[in-house]
Amino acid sequence: xxxxxxxxxxxxxxxxxxxxxxxxxxxxxxxxxxxxxxxxxxxxxxxxxxxxxxxxxxxxxxxxxxxxxxxxxxxxxxxxxxxxxxxxxxxxxxxxxxxxxxxxxxxxxxxxxxxxxxxxxxxxxxxxxxxxx
Numbered sequence: 001x002x003x004x005x006x007x008x009x010x011x012x013x014x015x016x017x018x019x020x021x022x023x024x025x026x027x028x029x030x031x032x033x034x035x036x037x038x039x040x041x042x043x044x045x046x047x048x049x050x051x052x053x054x055x056x057x058x059x060x061x062x063x064x065x066x067x068x069x070x071x072x073x074x075x076x077x078x079x080x081x082x083x084x085x086x087x088x089x090x091x092x093x094x095x096x097x098x099x100x101x102x103x104x105x106x107x108x109x110x111x112x113x114x115x116x117x118x119x120x121x122x123x124x125x126x127x128x129x130x131x132x133x
Contacts, residue, residue, distance in 0.1 A: 028061040033084040035060045037100045046101035053098045
């Protein structure tokens with residue numbers, strides 16, 4: 001038996017999320033973000049292959065509250081919109097990858113756009129580059 005106050009709070013949170021995202025969110029989806037990050041951490045990576053994610057999400061959710069099978073694309077879209085993961089389903093180069101560590105992804109992108117200065121550049125610019133990191 002759960003505390004009535006906890007149940008009321010959980011229901012209010014779910015109502016707020018559904019209102020903001022304009023879709024109902026099954027309670028079975030709630031642990032998915034944590035489970036995905038934990039799975040990636042155990043593998044020592046910051047991203048997972050989509051096929052691995054599909055297995056993990058299916059196990060974590062088993063079935064939604066209506067008894068239907070979970071729609072992995074909907075779950076990924078939900079957590080992508082919250083900023084917990086990144087899944088670029090429409091990108092032909094990235095659609096099979098789910099990024100579970102947003103901080104790591106941001107660092108990778110910053111390296112692409114802000115490469116380290118060459119030794120021959122002035123020290124002034126190297127120190128300014130360090131401010132970007």
